Each structure stands twice: as structure tokens, then as C-alpha cells.
Amino acid sequence: MNVSLRQLRAFVAVARTGSFTLAAESLFITQSALSGLIKELEQTLGLKVIDRSTRRIHLSDVGRNLYPLVDKILHDLDGILDEVASLKALKKGLVRVAAPQLMASTLLPEVIAAYARVHPEVTIRLVDCVVESVISRVFSGEVDFGVGPEREPNSDIAADTLFELPFMAVFPPGHRLAARPDLRWADLMGHPFISLQGQFTERLTGDLRQAVRDLTLAPTNEVAFMSTALAMVSAGLGVTVCIPYAASLVRLYRLEMRPLSDPVVARRFYVFTRDGRSLSPAAESFRAFLHAYVAEHPF
Amino acid sequence: MNVSLRQLRAFVAVARTGSFTLAAESLFITQSALSGLIKELEQTLGLKVIDRSTRRIHLSDVGRNLYPLVDKILHDLDGILDEVASLKALKKGLVRVAAPQLMASTLLPEVIAAYARVHPEVTIRLVDCVVESVISRVFSGEVDFGVGPEREPNSDIAADTLFELPFMAVFPPGHRLAARPDLRWADLMGHPFISLQGQFTERLTGDLRQAVRDLTLAPTNEVAFMSTALAMVSAGLGVTVCIPYAASLVRLYRLEMRPLSDPVVARRFYVFTRDGRSLSPAAESFRAFLHAYVAEHPF
DNA sequence: ATGCGTTTATAAGGTAATCCGATGAATGTC
DNA sequence: GACATTCATCGGATTACCTTATAAACGCAT
Structure with a gap:
């Protein structure tokens, strides 16, 4: 049974509004489009879910049983999609960054404070550790990315230059x-x-x-x-x-x-990420912010 | 966010199988069709849910959070669709029939027994009552349909001739x-x-x-x-x-x-239903069976 | 019984989504 | 470097969905 989300949304909208015309309006489509969706849904299911004439609408027995169940599913799905939209819009999110102690007590708190002013709903969790742990924490997935000085290349870790500064x-x-x-x-x-x-x-x-x-x-x-x-x-x-x-x-x-x-004598510092793995919207946003911050604030 | 069920099913299939090729097979589509579904899903959501190369596949952070939630929704929906399929296939169902006492103690038990031999998973619930109650029980929705002799026409009730027999x-x-x-x-x-x-x-x-x-x-x-x-x-x-x-x-x-x-002097007996209201698959099946039974068993 | 206003259903045509088969690009192994 | 295999893309076809226009149905008022 290949029903579609559009069909299910149409059904729930009719059940809720009691009218094809009002249901179409609530879904921002025309009444004829909605009529076709209901027709196709009933053909796919092989039974009537809505009894209607030009003046009356009722859910059928099956339709009455179906409605609360489908309504809940669509509500749950919309909750999930809202969650994704919030993550994308940086209305929520968590970023875990590993950095050596010196980084963690100088540059990064500044950048994090500046970032929080722009994106207050994103949480940046700073994980301070010895230099040698930064890459292993990135590799293990314990953090979203790491910041630190150059180390032996690792094929699973991508290194993106943050800055190069002299001693x-x-x-x-x-x-x-x-x-x-x-x-x-x-x-x-x-x-x-x-x-x-x-x-x-x-x-x-x-x-x-x-x-x-x-x-x-x-x-x-x-x-x-x-x-x-x-x-x-x-x-x-x-x-x-x-x-x-x-x-x-x-x-x-x-x-x-x-x-x-x-x-x-200069040292390069990098942002380390797992190769082939995308960052979450929040992590990507903070990573870009860090790059921009460093470019705009010469030391 | 206009995601589709096809896209969500594609996502869950990839998460489950760890391969675009295997996921496509499990959905009975080609690998290129599946690739396009994932691409469109990610474009619609505005972020990556699957990190992949030709040799590796991982869920992104968002994808990992999304997967169990979407999986549950699809599982729930499939449960509902299975339920509807069972109703349609008469693998389950309940039919409530109102009939006068004489009908209820002669013809109908015979027909119900014969019907049960053909559709054992459908339950027929016989509601015996005085003649004058049959139509009101149909009207109120307390029963799926009623069987009884001709009475004053009622615009909300449809009467379908079952038989006409003489005194x-x-x-x-x-x-x-x-x-x-x-x-x-x-x-x-x-x-x-x-x-x-x-x-x-x-x-x-x-x-x-x-x-x-x-x-x-x-x-x-x-x-x-x-x-x-x-x-x-x-x-x-x-x-x-x-x-x-x-x-x-x-x-x-x-x-x-x-x-x-x-x-x-003859009397007509009818099957009474609510006008404009469809019967459930089981009710429709039993109504048709009753008509056929009566046509095949002259009294 | 008839006219009217309004609602749902259908038709024709267009767009978007989905699909297939072929093939390119990428990748890990030998 | 060659190879087998997997994912991505392309071109074309089909299906799903949409709009506009209009037909059919229907409850109400007269």
C-alpha cells in the first residue's frame, strides 16, 4: 500500500475541518487537488475513509478509527521535522571542541563568548586536554572537532589550517x-x-x-x-x-x-575533523565562526 | 519541509543496511533511484543525514538522532496500514446487525452460520429488538445495518429490498x-x-x-x-x-x-442503512452475502 | 417544483517527484 | 597501476500532484 504523506495530511485535514474546501485552504492547495488526494488514498487503501456529498461529510467507520492514529503519526513527524529545522537554524545545538590547555585558556573562551552573543541557543562544550589527546578525541567521535598544533598526519583525520604564527x-x-x-x-x-x-x-x-x-x-x-x-x-x-x-x-x-x-620559526594550528564525516549545523557554524574570528583578529 | 514517505523509507533502509545498493534492493527500486531520494531528502532538510563515499557509509550526528525516531514512525504507520489491509481482506472486522425478534430467531442465525464458514475472522453481532427499533438503531449508528419490514420512509435511511414474500x-x-x-x-x-x-x-x-x-x-x-x-x-x-x-x-x-x-398479500423486507454512509468492508461483505443467500434459498 | 449559492468531482494541461538504464567518478584491495 | 564494486549523475519516461475551468450534486428558500 503506497500511500503518501500528502494523502495522509489531506485525510487528517478533512477530518479536522469537516470540509474539503477548508482542508485545502489549510494545506495551501486547491479544493480539486485535495479531492484528488482523497480519491487516490481511498483507491490505494481499497476502501472509503470519508463519506461525502456536496453538502455533508462524515468519516466512515474505518476512517473514524484511522484518524486519531494517523493524526498522532503526523504530529510526531512534524515534531521531528521541527527539531531538524531548529538544528539547521541554530536555534538549538551542541558543539564539543577539544583543545590543548593553552588554547582552552586563551583564544577559545574569547571566541566562544563572541559566538554566544550571535547564537545564544547553541551550546559550545570545550574539552581541554593535552595536545596529544586532541586528535584521538576527534577520531573517537567524543568531540565534533579539535583545535591544536600540527601533528603526524592521520588518514582518518582532516586538518584544516586555522592560522600560522611565529614564536x-x-x-x-x-x-x-x-x-x-x-x-x-x-x-x-x-x-x-x-x-x-x-x-x-x-x-x-x-x-x-x-x-x-x-x-x-x-x-x-x-x-x-x-x-x-x-x-x-x-x-x-x-x-x-x-x-x-x-x-x-x-x-x-x-x-x-x-x-x-x-x-x-612559525607553528601552524589546525581544526581537526574526521575525514568524510560532516559536521552538524551548529558545529559547522562554530568552525566557520572560529576561522573568521581568527582572520579578523590578528594577534 | 516537504519530505515524502519514500524519502524517509529510503533513509531508514540505508541506516538499516549500511549500503545504498542493499537499501535499494530492500525497497525494490534501483540504486540510482535511491541515491536520488537521499539527495532530495538532504536538500529538503538542508543538512546531511548520511556521510558516504563509494566505500563507506555513516549516519551524520543529525542522522543518528533522526533514525530511531523515523524508524518508529514508519513502523507505526505500517502497523496501521496492515490493520486496514486486514479489514479490507476480511481478516478481521465486526458487523452489528439489528433485526426484529422473528428474523433474529429464524433467518439470520442460518445466514450468520453460513457466513462464518466462509469468513471465520469476521464477527457478526446480532441485535434483536422490536421492529420499530430497527430503523432508529441504524439511524443512531448503533448498528451497521438493520433488517426488517417496510416502514415509513425516512430520508436519512436507505432501504434496499431483501425479499418480498406473501403471507x-x-x-x-x-x-x-x-x-x-x-x-x-x-x-x-x-x-x-x-x-x-x-x-x-x-x-x-x-x-x-x-x-x-x-x-x-x-x-x-x-x-x-x-x-x-x-x-x-x-x-x-x-x-x-x-x-x-x-x-x-x-x-x-x-x-x-x-x-x-x-x-x-405480500410484505417486503429491507436492508436499512444510513443514507450516504458507506459500510465497512466486513459489513458490506455480509450485506452482500445476505442478499445472495436469500436469492439462493427460496422459502 | 424551481432557482440559487455553494460544495465536491472531473477534465485538461502543466510541473515536480520518482523511476530506470547507462555510465562516470571514487575508492579500497591486490 | 589495475580491477571490482559502490555511489552519483544524466537523459528520458512515468507517476504523483497541482491549477484552472467547469460539471454535477445538494440543501435551502421561495
Whole structure:
């Protein structure tokens, strides 16, 4: 029995209004179109569901039994379609974003606050974790997408460049480095260098050696979190480097940031998504918003 | 959002099978037709519900939420359509028939038994009542149709002739009337006449006076039920008349029936339905069966 | 009984949805 | 890189649905 939704909607509209003419109006079609829908429905079912003449309309016995059941189904379906429309219109939605701790405590809260002003009904759930967890959380589906620095390519993960920014020197106000007009990596060599554990230091060391053969970065301390590093710099225990997106945190510690050259070493940050998997409307919206925000707010 | 049932069925089939090709087979359409249905569904909804390549298929986030809800709706709808199909195929159904006591204790039980042998899943509910109630029960919708003798026409009630049969004399075996070769109404005049209350006698008296001016039927007793009349005839308290469809009851009382002429007075019996209202498949089936039964079993 | 206003049914023609068969493009495996 | 298989697209045909016009039916008033 190949009945159609249009036919069922026509039937319910007639049952509700008691008139073909009024039912047609309620469905925004002409009376003759509605008459044809009812005729085809009855032919497909093989029995009458509406007894009518030009002056009277009644549901048949079968029609009377059918009406509340079909009415409920259409009501449920319309509820589902409304739900989808709400998701599409960003009238509701949930976005889960994984990001490393530094991202999660500097850039992203700003972007999320700005986004909430535009789309208050969408919930952004920030999942802060170590850099190495970002991609695995994306892969597992635990989050909609992740934000973080470049890592080994993975065929199941798509990486979309968010920004590429250079490292900058960070030191306390009044530090001897503050007096130099143009800072070079070599200038940092005479000072205790505080770095981050893991690929941060490995990649940095590799990049420097590749650019200047005898430039060797020997961290005097390797800590897990940038906030620890900044606190130590603030305490006069050395200097560090970081990417400009963390400027807000550097200012919080009342530290100074200066560009570094010879060489300029940059890091790319990406939005990671599962390859071949679409984002929900809300996630796609926030992803695009993040890209636009970063493009509009140079650090 | 004008989605169609075909599109929703396509979506659920893909979700269930994990393949466009297998989903198309399960819906008895080609793979390209199914591909088009999914494409149109996503265009109508304005978002992706299925992420796919030539080698992989996943439901999107929205698709994953949508699937169980749509699946349930389609399951419920198919249940309803199966119900309608069962009603149409007479695999289920209830028919309520109103009939006068005499009809209800002679003809109709026979017909219902015969019908049950052909359509065991249909329930026939016999509502026995006085003649005058038959039409009002049809009118009120309390029964699907009624069976009974002619009464004043009513524009809301349609009357479809079931049979037209003549009155016959009823008397005990060995009665003086049994010796006569051809009985005439005048022959009954010399005997106590037991009649039925109400329009039975009024209509009969009117018909007889209309045919033969000085033929006056003066019942010596008027009772409510034919069974009472037959019992009294059996006890030798008089004679009566009745319509041949009640022959089984007359035999039960071991009485004899003979045709009556000068005049032949016939009564029409009808199937009464509400005008402009269709019968359910089961009711229509039983109504047709009743007509056929009566045509095939002359009394 | 007749005329009238209004409602449902039908006809003709047009558009949208759905379908088929053929084939292109993509993809994982060998 | 070749191959088998799956999804996407194209062109054409059919079906479902729609509009406008109009016929048929019907309850009411006269």
C-alpha cells in the first residue's frame, strides 16, 4: 500500500475541518487537488475513509478509527521535522571542541563568548586536554572537532589550517632582552630557557637546528603547562617562547612579548575533523565562526 | 519541509543496511533511484543525514538522532496500514446487525452460520429488538445495518429490498383448514385469528380491506411476539399468518403453512442503512452475502 | 417544483517527484 | 597501476500532484 504523506495530511485535514474546501485552504492547495488526494488514498487503501456529498461529510467507520492514529503519526513527524529545522537554524545545538590547555585558556573562551552573543541557543562544550589527546578525541567521535598544533598526519583525520604564527620571546619587564631592538634566537642563549615537555621542544629544537646549524636550544627546565612556564618567567627564573594567540595570558602575568628572528620559526594550528564525516549545523557554524574570528583578529 | 514517505523509507533502509545498493534492493527500486531520494531528502532538510563515499557509509550526528525516531514512525504507520489491509481482506472486522425478534430467531442465525464458514475472522453481532427499533438503531449508528419490514420512509435511511414474500396461513395438523385445497383469506374468517400488535395488524387489515371491500380481519388476540402466536395456535386457540422466512420456527411448533389467495398479500423486507454512509468492508461483505443467500434459498 | 449559492468531482494541461538504464567518478584491495 | 564494486549523475519516461475551468450534486428558500 503506497500511500503518501500528502494523502495522509489531506485525510487528517478533512477530518479536522469537516470540509474539503477548508482542508485545502489549510494545506495551501486547491479544493480539486485535495479531492484528488482523497480519491487516490481511498483507491490505494481499497476502501472509503470519508463519506461525502456536496453538502455533508462524515468519516466512515474505518476512517473514524484511522484518524486519531494517523493524526498522532503526523504530529510526531512534524515534531521531528521541527527539531531538524531548529538544528539547521541554530536555534538549538551542541558543539564539543577539544583543545590543548593553552588554547582552552586563551583564544577559545574569547571566541566562544563572541559566538554566544550571535547564537545564544547553541551550546559550545570545550574539552581541554593535552595536545596529544586532541586528535584521538576527534577520531573517537567524543568531540565534533579539535583545535591544536600540527601533528603526524592521520588518514582518518582532516586538518584544516586555522592560522600560522611565529614564536615570540617572553620575559619579565626590565629584563636585559627588553633593551634590544630586534631579538634573535641567539640572544636567548645567554639566559635560562624554560620549555614545554614533549613535541613542543622536540619540534622547536629540530626547526632551529635546521635553520642555523650551531643554534642549539638547551632548556634548563621543561614543564607540562605554559601557565607554569609563564609563572617561572615572572619569578625571574628564565625566559620562554610562545605563540601570539596566548598574548592574553602573557599580559595576565605582566610579561613582555617580542618577535624572534634568525630564524623566524612559525607553528601552524589546525581544526581537526574526521575525514568524510560532516559536521552538524551548529558545529559547522562554530568552525566557520572560529576561522573568521581568527582572520579578523590578528594577534 | 516537504519530505515524502519514500524519502524517509529510503533513509531508514540505508541506516538499516549500511549500503545504498542493499537499501535499494530492500525497497525494490534501483540504486540510482535511491541515491536520488537521499539527495532530495538532504536538500529538503538542508543538512546531511548520511556521510558516504563509494566505500563507506555513516549516519551524520543529525542522522543518528533522526533514525530511531523515523524508524518508529514508519513502523507505526505500517502497523496501521496492515490493520486496514486486514479489514479490507476480511481478516478481521465486526458487523452489528439489528433485526426484529422473528428474523433474529429464524433467518439470520442460518445466514450468520453460513457466513462464518466462509469468513471465520469476521464477527457478526446480532441485535434483536422490536421492529420499530430497527430503523432508529441504524439511524443512531448503533448498528451497521438493520433488517426488517417496510416502514415509513425516512430520508436519512436507505432501504434496499431483501425479499418480498406473501403471507401464509398457519394452523395445527388435522385442522379443518388443512382439508381445503386452496386457502383464501375469507376461509380464515370462521376461526379465531391471532395477530401481532402494532403495524403488523394495521398494515394487514388495510391491505385486505383495499383488496376485498368486505373482508375484515378481526383478530381475537394480539400478542407481541410470533413465538407466542405460534404457541397459541399449537394449543388450538386459533390460527395465524406469517411470512415464509419463518418456516423453520413454524416447523419447530409442528404446525402447517399454506399459501393464501384472494388476495395474495405480500410484505417486503429491507436492508436499512444510513443514507450516504458507506459500510465497512466486513459489513458490506455480509450485506452482500445476505442478499445472495436469500436469492439462493427460496422459502 | 424551481432557482440559487455553494460544495465536491472531473477534465485538461502543466510541473515536480520518482523511476530506470547507462555510465562516470571514487575508492579500497591486490 | 589495475580491477571490482559502490555511489552519483544524466537523459528520458512515468507517476504523483497541482491549477484552472467547469460539471454535477445538494440543501435551502421561495
